[in-house]
Amino acid sequence: MPDQSKMTTVAETVPVDDVLQRFLLERAGVRGAVVRLGPAWREVAGRADYPPALHALLGEAMAASALLTGNIKLDGALSIELKSAAALRLLFAECTDQGRLRGLARWNEPLPDLLTLDTLPEAVMAITIGNVERGQRYQGLVDLQHATLAGALENYFVQSEQLPARILLAADGDHAVGLMLQKMPDEGGRDAARDDDAWNRIVHLTATLGSAELLASAPEQLLYRLYHEESVRLFEPRPLAFGCSCSRDRVASMLRSLGRDEVEAALAARGDEIEVICEFCAQRYHFDRIDAEHLLSAAAAPGAPDTAQ
The missing domain is CATH 3.90.1280.10 (HSP33 redox switch-like)
Incomplete structure (x- = not known):
């Protein structure tokens, strides 16, 4: 059981699947979120016979779309969209302010066994935030010099917010999961202000986490295993579900x-x-x-x- 002197939560029972769990590492001055998708991911994955590499990338994008809503005030939806002139023609994942997720991919055969973003010809990735019906949208382009989606998104946050970020993403046949950490500039209290090595320590702890453990662990268990000495504060978990905005x-x-x-x-x-x-x-x-x-x-x-x- 979590040590309540180190870890506090506002919910007695935290959902295991289809949930976004926001948290704060108070001692280190780091905020973050964990996303774990189960039925919502399987609903999307089951709608096409995706090749293994594309199946994994789409799952990561689904988890990332929910993950990126964790620390913003969202009115409408956040989407991640990738287009390229390669066999992978389109990748799309979206999470709304109501926690509704949808996604799809389009491709041509043969699709490479290994999909790396930095090798896709004429590739463009955009993150779009806002409300289409109201005409209120912000769109940012993601630099695709990194091979992985997680690496590309980390770089996007460094460039757009000038703050370091750490993102882990993984997906298999049952779950799509993600962990995101962001260094906070002026928050976290006196301990964080005096702890110059806090961010490096958190990154080092996070590096001990492999994809298998990320996929197998419930959010609260994962956070306690990694950061039990960092005064983890959990916020109200946000339920997620598959949902489409068509009408x-x-x-x-x-x-x-x-x-x-x-x-x-x-x-x-x-x-x-x-x-x-x-x-x-x-x-x-x-x-x-x-x-x-x-x-x-x-x-x-x-x-x-x-x-x-």
């Missing part, structure tokens, strides 16, 4: 943005009906000719938006 209104907006010619062509191809299947959750949306005419007429009305909102 009939969003699909209608997408069709409206295509214009009449493309909508008419889609109707003709399927016998006066359009079927749109969400790639994230497999929800099916049907629009007949009357539905299509209604949405196209709405697009042509004065003041109607030209693109999806």
Whole structure:
């Protein structure tokens, strides 16, 4: 059991899977978060027959998308999106302010057995934060000179916040997990202010953690094993779950943005009906000719938006 003099928590029972656990290493002046995905990850992973290397990378991206929401005030969603001209065409993972996760990848065969970000041709990775419907979005580009997703994200935080960060990510068939640590500039109390070696000590402790243990350990057990001498303070755990933000209104907006010619062509191809299947959750949306005419007429009305909102 955790030593309550060293580790405090506001929850008597901490969820083991599909949870984001924020924490503070008070003695060292370091904040962090642990994400452990179980059913939410398996829901995403089971929707395609992903090759092993891509399966692992998508799981890491899923864990990272939730991990990065741990210490920000989020209104909307945070997404990690990678596009390249290689066999790995697209990787996408998203976590909303309600803790709903979704993700997918698109690729062409043959896919390399080892996927390293620094070797993907014409690759671009972006982190997008905000609310699409309100038009409030911030997007930052991630330098892909590092081979791993964790390394690329660590560098992103150093460049964007000028603070050191340590990120560990891992995924297998059952779980996708992540651990993130950030040095705090002016917090942590007098002990942290006097402890010049605190960050190096925390990094050294974290380096003792391998992927197998990261995947096998519940968040509270993991933090106690690593940092039981660092006065770990746990915050209220945040539940996570698979969830998709698709809706009939969003699909209608997408069709409206295509214009009449493309909508008419889609109707003709399927016998006066359009079927749109969400790639994230497999929800099916049907629009007949009357539905299509209604949405196209709405697009042509004065003041109607030209693109999806």
